[in-house]
Amino acid sequence: MxxxxxxEARDADxxxxxxxxxxxxxxxxxxxxxxxxxxxxxxxxxxxxxxxxxxxxxxxxxxxxxxxxxxxxxxxxxxxxxxxxxxxxxxxxxxxxxxxxxxxxxxxxxxxxxxxxxxxxxxxxxxxxxxxxxxxxxxxxxxxxxxxxxxxxxxxxxxxxxxxxxxxxxxxxxxxxxxxxxxxxxxxxxxxxxxxxxxxxxxxxxxxxxxxxxxxxxxxxxxxxxxxxxxxxxxxxxxxxxxxxxxxxxxxxxxxxxxxxxxxxxxxxxxxxxxxxxxxxxxxxxxxxxxxxxxxxxxxxxxxxxxxxxxxxxxGDLVISPQSxxxxxxxxxxxxLTTTVEAGSGELNKAATWDDFPNGRFGDFKSPAYGDQDQWGGSNFSKNEALIESGKPKTVEDLTNIFLDHLHSKLSSTPFSSGPLSAESLTILPHLERLNKRGWWTVGSQPAVNGASSSDEVVGWGPRSGYVFQKCFVEFFCGEKDVEVIEKKIIESGNGWVHYFAGNYKGECRTNVPEGGRNAVTWGVFPGQEIVQTTIIERESFLHWKDEAFSIWSEWASYYRPDSDERKLLEDVRDNRWLVSIVHHDYLDPEALWTFLLDQ
The missing domain is CATH 3.20.20.220 (TIM Barrel)
Structure with a gap:
């Protein structure tokens, strides 16, 4: 209708x-x-x-x-x-x-x-x-x-x-x-x-x-x-x-x-x-x-x-069974609508909790709202900003310097970050700096946290009377040979503590996460509530992040002439680099991931 x-058919009042x-x-x-x-x-x-x-x-x-x-x-x-x-x-x-x-x-x-x-x-x-x-x-x-x-x-x-x-x-x-x-x-x-x-x-x-x-x-x-x-x-x-x-x-x-x-x-x-x-x-x-x-x-x-x-x-006492x-x-x-089940009787049916989780890139990909607040979310990095902030990168070293300048607050933003480094990321700045100097350009990370107060000004979240926990993870772009080195190291010395995803522009994906596996990397404990998991890393959502990330490289490249050195560089990066996401499950040791990745 x-x-x-x-x-027109309604009561006007x-x-x-x-x-x-x-x-x-x-x-x-x-x-x-x-x-x-x-x-x-x-x-x-x-x-x-x-x-x-x-x-x-x-x-x-x-x-x-x-x-x-x-x-x-x-x-x-x-x-x-x-x-x-x-x-x-x-x-x-x-x-x-x-x-x-x-x-x-x-x-x-x-x-x-x-x-x-x-x-x-x-x-x-x-x-x-x-x-x-x-x-x-x-x-x-x-x-x-x-x-x-x-x-x-x-x-x-x-x-x-x-x-x-x-x-x-x-x-x-x-x-x-x-x-x-x-x-x-x-x-x-x-x-x-x-x-x-x-x-x-x-x-x-x-x-x-x-x-x-x-x-x-x-x-x-x-x-x-x-x-x-x-x-x-x-x-x-x-x-x-x-x-x-x-x-x-x-x-x-x-x-x-x-x-x-x-x-x-x-x-x-x-x-x-x-x-x-x-x-x-x-x-x-x-x-x-x-x-x-x-x-x-x-x-x-x-x-x-x-x-x-x-x-x-x-x-919340009634939810509807999802259908294909x-x-x-x-x-x-x-x-x-004809089938109802008790809320909380299965992971797929916890509709009552979906609104409590962030629904961006780290939310539950089964949520109807997943992706709305996506951290990639389109770079919002206009051509004018690209030329002012990033200048005219012509070499891989130029790109490395762009990411390092952002870490050191010399640049206020990059296509992958709309603002300066967060206070939380600053706690692991030396490690991020070492990765970027290696040519592994970081676009996402968090430190390990073991029972910090939920009122902590840097890592706290949720109701004040609680404790929050985090597993350390980092995401970065690197070459295929680097991916192979990382994979070999995980096999030889990861000892089951390290999970990773790696994907490229061509659609390839490598991982050691079991089929259907889901890593909760941020959670909180609060009075009167079940454990609250706010950050989840798993295959489905990683693939969405990966596609968005490589589209940002395409967007960035489009700001330069088709035959320019800048465009050729950015498109080459898009075509040949991999996005890697690594989680270390030992959240009791804040140095575990960095020791694993950076120590020779």
Missing amino acids: KLSTQI HPFFTFEFFPPRTDQGFENLMSRISRLSALNPIAISVTWGAGGSTKDRSLELASLTQQSGLDTILHLTCTNMERGLIDEVLKTAKEQGIQNILALRGDPPRGKEEWIPADPRFTRAIDLVSYIRSVPEYSDWFCVGVAGYPDGHPDTTTDEDTEISRLKQKVDAGADFIVTQLFYDADYFISWYKKVREQGSPFDSVKPFFLIPLRRYNGTRNSWSHADTNIFLHDDSLVKDYGVKLAVAVIQEVQSGTGINGFHFCTLNLEKSVQRVLQTLGWAGSSSTAPNKLIADSVPGDLASSSTPVQ ATDSATLGLSSI
């Missing part, structure tokens, strides 16, 4: 909301996201939205996820961007979406492709979101079928310096072109949004006919640190649970202020594929399970009666 039709998800990086994460969406659908969102990667980078997964949710009874909004998109690909996506019954599109210009400083269209016919809106409305087979949404920017567009009146004028043009609803960017200042909203409404037609606006509330700590005091920041850095608590309170406050100041009743939650915080926000507002005028058909048909009729969110991707496509979400 069209989102506009859904909204009744709050409603939508949830946003992104296609997970791993097959396991994708499977488990289906169960997560099923649980969250018990809260009765009027629709869910599925994000779109630049240039169709997540095209297949985005369409698969959107098709599954739409066919399973959840009205779905598919994001679509102009970035690196040509008409043929846009037509293919719209045709597939229509065939799958998807009637809602969020038309966006999109962010610049990774590593680009400016947004450059791949097709001159699609340079802004208005071009997508106009195109959809110009094609008879799409015009009446799709309900089209666009983005609003109360804090200004991140890639422009245009004034507020110009931004509002551009928004008006998108609505004139045929947009049915508006989703605003993320914001935290309710007063500023209310002021912006009133200016928009003062423009009158066509805004009088556009459907109610949405806002995207708080997402995570990194997006809000600038709004907190220094004292608050120090506390939150230690305890992720406090971050979540603060986020829930802030989201509730912003929503209530916006409601009171504007009468807006539609809200869009950027879930980051997580669920606990969204549940808590809606429960605090008293909206849990009350968004739709009637119970969500998907839930009513599938969940035991006591749960289907509940007005409270699904809690094939099963999900065949059976639909409603069938997946």
Whole structure:
């Protein structure tokens, strides 16, 4: 059903909301996201939205996820961007979406492709979101079928310096072109949004006919640190649970202020594929399970009666058994919902703990949110920064000096590190220096820690009343002959204490980790909790990190002319070096890994 039709059929005073998800990086994460969406659908969102990667980078997964949710009874909004998109690909996506019954599109210009400083269209016919809106409305087979949404920017567009009146004028043009609803960017200042909203409404037609606006509330700590005091920041850095608590309170406050100041009743939650915080926000507002005028058909048909009729969110005492991707496509979400198990009864089913772990490169690759906060995450190292920070490397020695200069704070960043060395890494600086002087360029590491206080300013994390532990590990780029030397040394003198992964650009992977083996290298012990494992190294996630790492070499090389010495060097490194990750399991000895690697 069209989102506009859904909204028109509702009581104008009744709050409603939508949830946003992104296609997970791993097959396991994708499977488990289906169960997560099923649980969250018990809260009765009027629709869910599925994000779109630049240039169709997540095209297949985005369409698969959107098709599954739409066919399973959840009205779905598919994001679509102009970035690196040509008409043929846009037509293919719209045709597939229509065939799958998807009637809602969020038309966006999109962010610049990774590593680009400016947004450059791949097709001159699609340079802004208005071009997508106009195109959809110009094609008879799409015009009446799709309900089209666009983005609003109360804090200004991140890639422009245009004034507020110009931004509002551009928004008006998108609505004139045929947009049915508006989703605003993320914001935290309710007063500023209310002021912006009133200016928009003062423009009158066509805004009088556009459907109610949405806002995207708080997402995570990194997006809000600038709004907190220094004292608050120090506390939150230690305890992720406090971050979540603060986020829930802030989201509730912003929503209530916006409601009171504007009468807006539609809200869009950027879930980051997580669920606990969204549940808590809606429960605090008293909206849990009350968004739709009637119970969500998907839930009513599938969940035991006591749960289907509940007005409270699904809690951690019930989780849904993951199904294979094939099963999900065949059976639909409603069938997946029919099987429940106790939380914690198996590793794959510990959905209640997924939100407690980091979901970036060191998180659980089975989590639906795995990869969102990926440390590689795109280098965010623009061409201008590359030329200023890295200059013009023409030899391997030049690259070695770049990595050493970063260790010594002479360079503030590299393509593999967006900031200076952390305080934790500084504790092992002499060892990292020796590796880099050998030509083994380090991109990740941590020291061994044996029961440090969780309040320790350098290595502490989690609630204050606990202890944290770490196994020492390091990741670096080196040549194939170096990999062979390391492998031989592990076999001859590792004595079972050393595990490694090594991978290259060509897709080869070497390891001595047993099939299915997973190394927890950071864990904490806190009152009233099971052991908390926050950093995990295993094959699946390593392969994702490896691919991302070598794509950064490609990106870096692209900043120089095709025939330049710099480009030839960087592409040669990409093609011939290996990424190596080594863990030493003796965390009682802080020198164990370094003695093993560096002593001749």
